[in-house]
Amino acid sequence: MINILFFARLQEEAGRESLHVEKAGYTIRELKEWLDEEYRLTGLNRTMTARNEEFTNDDAVIADGDTIAFIPPVSGG
Amino acid sequence: MALFEITSEPIAADTVAGKVKRPEAGAVVTFSGTVREWTNGRRTLKLEYEAYRSMAVKQMERIGQEVQDRWPDTRTAITHRVGELHITETAVVIAVSSPHRRSAYEANEYIIERIKELVPIWKKEYWEDGTAWVGDQLETHPYSKGGPPLYD
Numbered sequence: 678m679i680n681i682l683f684f685a686r687l688q689e690e691a692g693r694e695s696l697h698v699e700k701a702g703y704t705i706r707e708l709k710e711w712l713d714e715e716y717r718l719t720g721l722n723r724t725m726t727a728r729n730e731e732f733t734n735d736d737a738v739i740a741d742g743d744t745i746a747f748i749p750p751v752s753g754g
Numbered sequence: 755m756a757l758f759e760i761t762s763e764p765i766a767a768d769t770v771a772g773k774v775k776r777p778e779a780g781a782v783v784t785f786s787g788t789v790r791e792w793t794n795g796r797r798t799l800k801l802e803y804e805a806y807r808s809m810a811v812k813q814m815e816r817i818g819q820e821v822q823d824r825w826p827d828t829r830t831a832i833t834h835r836v837g838e839l840h841i842t843e844t845a846v847v848i849a850v851s852s853p854h855r856r857s858a859y860e861a862n863e864y865i866i867e868r869i870k871e872l873v874p875i876w877k878k879e880y881w882e883d884g885t886a887w888v889g890d891q892l893e894t895h896p897y898s899k900g901g902p903p904l905y906d
Binding site: 682684685686727730731732746748749750751752753754 | 803804805806808869874877
C-alpha cells in the first residue's frame with residue numbers, strides 16, 4: 678500500500694487530500710499516468726514529485742509504504 | 755526551540771531573531787515577508803497559505819545546511835506561517851546572525867530565494883476579481899529555473 682498526497686490546486690481537482698492504493702512497484706511516471714486516467718488531474722506530467730519528503734524524478738520506483746506527494750510549483754515567502 | 759518552523763499563529767520577528775542571537779554575533783539580519791495589497795494593479799483581499807508541513811520543515815532544514823556550508827559563521831532561523839493572512843500580516847520571518855554583517859545579509863537573501871524554489875508551501879490569492887493559486891502550472895511562470903533541484 679502506498680500513500681498519495683495532493684496539495685493546492687491538485688487537491689481541489691482531486692477532491693481529496695490523500696489516497697491509499699496498491700501501486701508499489703510502479704514508477705512515478707506510471708503512477709502519474711494511472712492518476713491521469715482515474716482522476717483527470719491536469720498537468721501531472723509537469724508536476725514535481727516528492728517521495729518520503731524528498732524531491733524525486735519520474736523514473737523512481739515506488740516501494741510499499743512510501744508516501745508520494747505531488748508538489749505543484751511552490752509559492753511560499 | 756526549533757530553528758525551522760511552520761506555524762498557524764502570528765509570527766513575532768523578535769522571537770525568530772532571538773533564536774540566532776549569540777555572543778559571537780555582531781549582526782542579526784531579519785527579513786519579514788508581508789502580505790501586499792496591490793500587485794501590478796490587482797488588489798489582494800487576503801491570502802491563504804497551505805503547506806506540506808513535515809516536508810516544508812525538512813526543506814527549510816536543508817536550506818539551513820546549505821547556508822551553513824556557504825557561510826559557516828552564520829546561524830539561521832526561519833518561521834513560515836500558514837492559514838489565512840490579511841494585508842500587512844507577516845507570512846515569513848528569516849533571521850540570520852553572523853560575527854560581521856556581510857554574511858548575514860547575503861545569507862538572508864539567499865534563503866528567501868531558496869524558499870521560493872523548494873519549500874512546499876502554496877499561496878492562494880483572493881483577488882478582488884477572483885481567486886487563484888499562485889505559481890500554478892496554468893499560469894505563465896511554473897517552477898523558477900525549471901524546478902527545484904533534485905537530490906539523490
